[in-house]
Amino acid sequence: MTERVSSPAPELVLCAVDEPLARAWRAVLGRMTGPVRVHPGSVLDVTAQAIVSPANSYGWMRGGIDAVYARAFPGVEQNVRSAVLAFHGGELPIGEALVVPTGETEPAWLISAPTMREPGEHLPEDTVHPYLAARAVFLQWRDGRLEHGVGVRQTVDTIAMPGLGTGVGGVAPETCARQVAAAWEEVFGTR
Numbered sequence: 001m002t003e004r005v006s007s008p009a010p011e012l013v014l015c016a017v018d019e020p021l022a023r024a025w026r027a028v029l030g031r032m033t034g035p036v037r038v039h040p041g042s043v044l045d046v047t048a049q050a051i052v053s054p055a056n057s058y059g060w061m062r063g064g065i066d067a068v069y070a071r072a073f074p075g076v077e078q079n080v081r082s083a084v085l086a087f088h089g090g091e092l093p094i095g096e097a098l099v100v101p102t103g104e105t106e107p108a109w110l111i112s113a114p115t116m117r118e119p120g121e122h123l124p125e126d127t128v129h130p131y132l133a134a135r136a137v138f139l140q141w142r143d144g145r146l147e148h149g150v151g152v153r154q155t156v157d158t159i160a161m162p163g164l165g166t167g168v169g170g171v172a173p174e175t176c177a178r179q180v181a182a183a184w185e186e187v188f189g190t191r
Contacts, residue, residue, distance in 0.1 A: 010034070010035070010141060010142075010153065010156070010157060010158070010159065010188070011034075011035040011036070011037070011157060011158045011159075012032075012034075012035070012036045012037075012158075012159055012161060012184065013036075013037055013038075013039050013046045013048060013158060013159065013160045013161065014036065014037070014038050014039065014161055014177075014180070015038075015039045015041065015042060015043045015045075015046060015160055015161060015162050016038065016039070016040055016041075016162075016163065016173075017041060017042055017162075019040075020173045021163045021166055021173040021176070021177075022038055022040045023173070024173035024174045024176065024177035025038040025173075025177050026038050027174070027177060028177045028178060028180070028181035031181045031185065032181050032184050032185065032189075033184075033185060033188060033189045034188055036184065039160070042068075043065065043160040043161070043162050044068070044072060046158075046160040047106065047158070048106070048107050048158040048159055048160040049106065049107055049108055049109060049155060049156040049157060049158055049159070050099070050107055050108070050109040050110065050111055050141075050152075050156045050158075050159045050160070051069070051102075051107045051109075051110055051111070051159070051160045051161075052110075052111050052113060052137055052159060052160070052161040052162065052164075053065070053066055053069055053080070053110050053111065053112045053113070054066075054113060054114070054115040054130075054133055054162065054163075054164045054165060054169075055080065055112050055113075055114050055115075056114050056115075056116050056117060056118060056119045056120075056121070057084075057091045057092050057093060057094065057114045057116070057117045057118075058081070058084065058090070058091060058092075058118075058119070059077065059080035059081040059083075059084040059092065059112060060077070060081070060119045061076070061077040061080065062119060063119060063120060063167075063168050064167040064168045065162045065167060069102075069110065073102040073103055073104060073110070074103070075103050076100065076101075076102050076103065076110055079100040079101060079102075079103075079110075080098070080100050080110070080112045083098050083100050083112075084098070084112075091117075092112065092114055093114075094114050094115065094116070094117065094129055094132050094133065095132040095133070095135070095136055096113070096114075096136050097111050097112060097113035097133070097136035097137050097139070097140040097144075098111070098112050098140070099111050099112075099140060099144060099146060099152060100112065101147075107160070108155075109146070109152075109155070109156060111137050111140055111141070111159065113133040113134070113136045113137045113140075113164075114129075114133065115129045115130060115133045115164050115165040115169055115171075116129065116165065116168075116169055120168055121168075121169065122168075122169060122170045123165050123169040123170055123171055125172075127165065127169075127171060127175075128179065129164070129165055129169070129171070130164040130165050130166075130171055130175065130176040130179040130180060131179035131180070131182055131183050132183075133164045133165070134161075134164060134179060134180040134183035134184065135183035135186060135187060137159070137161070137183075138183055138184060138186075138187035138188060139187055140152060141153060141156060141159060142187055142188070161180070163176050164176050164179075164180060
């Protein structure tokens, strides 16, 4: 594997396949420090080293964007489930994230950060799960280690992120966008 030299700041690409989410992403861009952009389309259309999976705590990838990932990257669901079992006893808590290989050159990595405990769970209106999932992704990106101890940040310059909980979870796009922006600023913002 070729090690990348990371840029001074990571690039986050906020993806939206529908206009309400794209509009919500654009509304929070001004609050986010560093290179962040909106892509009106699929995560899979973005050139990125890693993509975000807003999965469930057990790593099942059978619905929403996770089902798309499972079809695009055969074996990634097993990679996620094996990592959840090996490192978290079979259940990855909301607020935690892990990084697994996709089996492809690009994106080479999938960051699994659950927004719901059970598959297909509808989240309550006052949920903070998008914030917790985004914060876990950003902390993993900043501080995490890949295989052989290589830092995630040294390998991953760009992450493509879909809405967190906005599909199956039923989270309003504006809620998701505000929470992702708050998590970004907490982890990467200047103080």
